[in-house]
Amino acid sequence: KQEVTQIPAAxxxxxGENLVLNCSFTDSAIYNLQWFRQDPGKGLxxxxxxxxxxxxxxxxxxxxxxxxxxxxxxxxIAASQPGDSATYLCAxxxxxxxxxFGSGTRLQVQP
Amino acid sequence: xxxxxxxxxxKIIEKKQPVAFWCNPISGHNTLYWYLQNLGQGPELLIRYxxxxxxxxxxxxxxxxxxxxxxGVDSTLKIQPAELGDSAVYLCASSSGQSGPDEQYFxxxxxxxxx
Numbered sequence: 001k002q003e004v005t006q007i008p009a010a011x012x013x014x015x016g017e018n019l020v021l022n023c024s025f026t027d028s029a030i031y032n033l034q035w036f037r038q039d040p041g042k043g044l045x046x047x048x049x050x051x052x053x054x055x056x057x058x059x060x061x062x063x064x065x066x067x068x069x070x071x072x073x074x075x076x077i078a079a080s081q082p083g084d085s086a087t088y089l090c091a092x093x094x095x096x097x098x099x100x101f102g103s104g105t106r107l108q109v110q111p
Numbered sequence: 112x113x114x115x116x117x118x119x120x121x122k123i124i125e126k127k128q129p130v131a132f133w134c135n136p137i138s139g140h141n142t143l144y145w146y147l148q149n150l151g152q153g154p155e156l157l158i159r160y161x162x163x164x165x166x167x168x169x170x171x172x173x174x175x176x177x178x179x180x181x182x183g184v185d186s187t188l189k190i191q192p193a194e195l196g197d198s199a200v201y202l203c204a205s206s207s208g209q210s211g212p213d214e215q216y217f218x219x220x221x222x223x224x225x226x
Contacts, residue, residue, distance in 0.1 A: 098159055101155070103153050104153060
């Protein structure tokens with residue numbers, strides 16, 4: 001059974017700092033890896049999806065990487081802004097099957 | 112294009128009462144998921160539909176939870192009777208179900224409080 005772990009559970013950084021969020025998974029037979037953002041009291045917003053055949057995906061200031069052999073994914077946020085404050089969740093997928101989520105990293109970017 | 116729609120957004124009920132949640136997926140999406148999210152945790156699957164067929168309901172507590180997706184479009188999740196431990200956010204998601212990366216898109220969720 002796939003297990004997903006996210007470290008750290010919480011992170012506070014000053015505005016403008018570059019940061020890395022970590023995600024590890026136990027089953028390397030992962031089909032895709034999806035990163036989400038969740039604002040308080042809201043649903044999940046998909047940020048990036050990396051297919052198993054890919055190594056990374058980029059969208060604006062966000063870059064996500066996937067290393068199946070080591071069971072790790074990272075989300076890199078460049079030049080962080082207060083508006084980036086949210087909980088970031090990673091999830092491993094197996095095709096159309098349900099995603100297995102980590103517990104999230106709660107990010108606070110201080111002005 | 113409209114996203115995944117859920118209603119109600121919030122629901123407060125007393126224990127032992129019934130409750131129902133509704134979800135309308137993105138148009139054309141064949142796969143529909145219901146997830147449960149407890150505070151401080153990631154979502155966990157309750158049930159997955161391919162069109163109108165429930166293909167994975169292994170995590171659904173069938174003694175009190177039921178779901179349906181008539182005509183393979185919108186879906187309803189029901190709890191009867193509700194227990195205090197059912198207080199959580201119920202999220203609906205959909206994906207195209209076609210070949211490819213199969214990205215999942217989530218609705219805003221229904222926050223249930225059982226008193």
